[in-house]
Amino acid sequence: MRTTLDLPDQLINEAMKLTCQKTKTGVIKIALLNLIEKEKIKDLKKYYGKVDLDIDDY
Numbered sequence: 001m002r003t004t005l006d007l008p009d010q011l012i013n014e015a016m017k018l019t020c021q022k023t024k025t026g027v028i029k030i031a032l033l034n035l036i037e038k039e040k041i042k043d044l045k046k047y048y049g050k051v052d053l054d055i056d057d058y
Contacts, residue, residue, distance in 0.1 A: 005028075012024055012027065015027045015031065
C-alpha cells in the first residue's frame with residue numbers, strides 16, 4: 001500500500017541507524033511490527049495472575 005507521510009528527517013535517520021535499515025520503508029515496517037508486538041503484550045498482561053494454566057513440571 002502506498003502512503004504519504006510527513007515524518008521528521010532526524011527521527012527517521014536515527015531509527016534507520018539504530019535498526020541498520022537502508023530504506024525508510026524497512027524502518028517503518030520494523031516500527032509497526034514492534035508497536036503491534038508491544039500492544040499485544042500489554043493486552044496479555046491484564047490477564048497476569050487471573051488465569052490458572054495448571055501446568056505440571058516434569
